[in-house]
Amino acid sequence: MPLLIKNGEIVTASERYIADIFCENETITRIDENISAPAGAEVVDATGKYIFPGFIDPHVHIYLPFMGTYAKDTHETASKAALVGGTTTFIEMICPARGDKPLEAFELWLGKAQGNSACDFTFHMGVTRYDAEAEKDFREIVKRGIASFKVFLAYKGAFGVTDEELYHTLKLAKSLGVITTAHCENADLILELQKQLLAEGKTGPEYHYVSRPPRVEAEGVHHLVTFAETLDAHVYIVHLSCGEALQEAMHASARGVQVWVETLIQYLLCDKTDAEKPNFEGAKFVMSPPLREKHNQEILWNALQKGFASTLATDHAPFDFSTQKQMGRGDFTKIPNGIPSLEDRINLYYTHGVKTGRIDLHQFVNTASTQAAKIFGLHPRKGTIQLGADADLVVYDPNYRGKISAKTHAMNLDYNSFEGMEIQGRPSVVTVRGKISARDGKFVGENGRGKLLKREPNHF
Numbered sequence: 535m536p537l538l539i540k541n542g543e544i545v546t547a548s549e550r551y552i553a554d555i556f557c558e559n560e561t562i563t564r565i566d567e568n569i570s571a572p573a574g575a576e577v578v579d580a581t582g583k584y585i586f587p588g589f590i591d592p593h594v595h596i597y598l599p600f601m602g603t604y605a606k607d608t609h610e611t612a613s614k615a616a617l618v619g620g621t622t623t624f625i626e627m628i629c630p631a632r633g634d635k636p637l638e639a640f641e642l643w644l645g646k647a648q649g650n651s652a653c654d655f656t657f658h659m660g661v662t663r664y665d666a667e668a669e670k671d672f673r674e675i676v677k678r679g680i681a682s683f684k685v686f687l688a689y690k691g692a693f694g695v696t697d698e699e700l701y702h703t704l705k706l707a708k709s710l711g712v713i714t715t716a717h718c719e720n721a722d723l724i725l726e727l728q729k730q731l732l733a734e735g736k737t738g739p740e741y742h743y744v745s746r747p748p749r750v751e752a753e754g755v756h757h758l759v760t761f762a763e764t765l766d767a768h769v770y771i772v773h774l775s776c777g778e779a780l781q782e783a784m785h786a787s788a789r790g791v792q793v794w795v796e797t798l799i800q801y802l803l804c805d806k807t808d809a810e811k812p813n814f815e816g817a818k819f820v821m822s823p824p825l826r827e828k829h830n831q832e833i834l835w836n837a838l839q840k841g842f843a844s845t846l847a848t849d850h851a852p853f854d855f856s857t858q859k860q861m862g863r864g865d866f867t868k869i870p871n872g873i874p875s876l877e878d879r880i881n882l883y884y885t886h887g888v889k890t891g892r893i894d895l896h897q898f899v900n901t902a903s904t905q906a907a908k909i910f911g912l913h914p915r916k917g918t919i920q921l922g923a924d925a926d927l928v929v930y931d932p933n934y935r936g937k938i939s940a941k942t943h944a945m946n947l948d949y950n951s952f953e954g955m956e957i958q959g960r961p962s963v964v965t966v967r968g969k970i971s972a973r974d975g976k977f978v979g980e981n982g983r984g985k986l987l988k989r990e991p992n993h994f
């Protein structure tokens with residue numbers, strides 16, 4: 535059914551104006567004043583509301599076998615939560631175990647998402663082992679439309695790669711014209727610090743931070759950019775959390791290294807003291823890199839405002855508090871790492887970024903949608919509002935007031951790290967390729983309608 539959205543204020547990364555948007559055959563076919571609704575069209579009145587391009591989350595985990603358990607969301611629950619919160623596309627990390635065959639892992643992850651995700655999706659292909667056999671698979675996976683790799687410099691013995699493997703991954707990425715995303719922390723340093731802390735009887739969630747101090751992350755970034763510079767490869771630092779790590783990335787960028795930075799909503803709003811909460815409550819806030827000293831929040835807000843950080847993501851990785859996080863009682867190294875935020879990223883970013891005047895509306899759209907589309911080869915199909923683009927639109931009500939709670943969220947999880955936080959704005963209508971998929975905090979779309987977005991290499 536054609537869709538007409540009337541009288542909204544369209545906001546993209548560079549433009550802002552009031553107009554009607556007409557969508558047909560899944561795309562935006564007309565943007566104009568006073569468009570009349572043809573017979574049979576669905577009409578949405580967006581008077582007094584913004585219309586943003588669908589938001590893109592470039593870093594989520596949904597199917598994730600990790601630390602002896604599995605992340606809680608399914609593609610059905612995660613995509614519904616994403617849509618309710620205004621995210622219409624996500625990029626999920628394929629994280630095979632070291633011994634797994636990469637092509638089989640790709641097919642496994644694709645099989646989980648296809649037919650289950652209600653919003654569109656693509657993947658970063660995790661390189662967790664590199665040899666001739668794996669390389670053949672990576673080449674095939676890129677041919678199948680996956681134009682980005684993911685490496686972990688942390689998690690030694692699980693997903694982590696050696697320097698030799700990092701070298702070959704970046705070399706292959708360069709030759710194929712794809713970008714490599716990277717979790718940057720020095721794995722050996724973490725292991726030694728963890729051993730030392732446990733030997734001293736320091737076992738609570740508050741010691742997770744101590745085992746992964748800012749320098750450990752900064753070294754990871756330095757390490758990555760040294761390899762990227764040597765090989766002239768494109769790299770993207772996921773979940774950058776602190777000033778020390780940002781400095782390393784910016785020094786590299788100033789030298790001409792092709793490096794992009796992502797930060798997370800968690801780092802903007804939570805800090806190290808959250809993971810120090812008593813009665814093991816701190817475990818709800820254990821993720822890697824860890825939540826940092828509060829002063830880093832201003833550094834990261836500034837980085838987003840100035841464009842030193844290109845994207846704001848979630849690194850959504852949900853583990854129940856009542857069961858899964860408990861696996862680390864008495865040993866913080868066994869707490870499944872992750873803070874879920876797929877549903878809440880946009881409303882929290884709008885409330886604490888736009889409403890406070892820290893981030894202007896264009897930069898809000900740019901960092902939460904457009905940049906991810908550009909960096910990962912989805913633009914202009916996604917990430918903007920223009921003729922021919924997919925009709926992924928968020929009609930956003932800036933007058934909505936509400937509170938975040940696990941009691942009402944759509945994520946499949948028994949807690950919410952932002953419990954009780956106020957939000958000043960919410961999507962009232964969210965469309966995926968022209969079909970209304972969420973309304974006023976409720977999923978109203980079609981299960982499993984999401985499509986794999988095939989991406990071309992060499993889009994820079």
Ligand code: URP
Pocket residue numbers: 595717773820821822823849851871872873
């Ligand atoms: O703590 C985190 N970030 N969990 C998810 C896995 C990862 O490192 O991205």
Ligand code: ZN
Pocket residue numbers: 717772773822823
């Ligand atoms: Zn990570």
Ligand code: ZN
Pocket residue numbers: 593594595627849
């Ligand atoms: Zn992650």
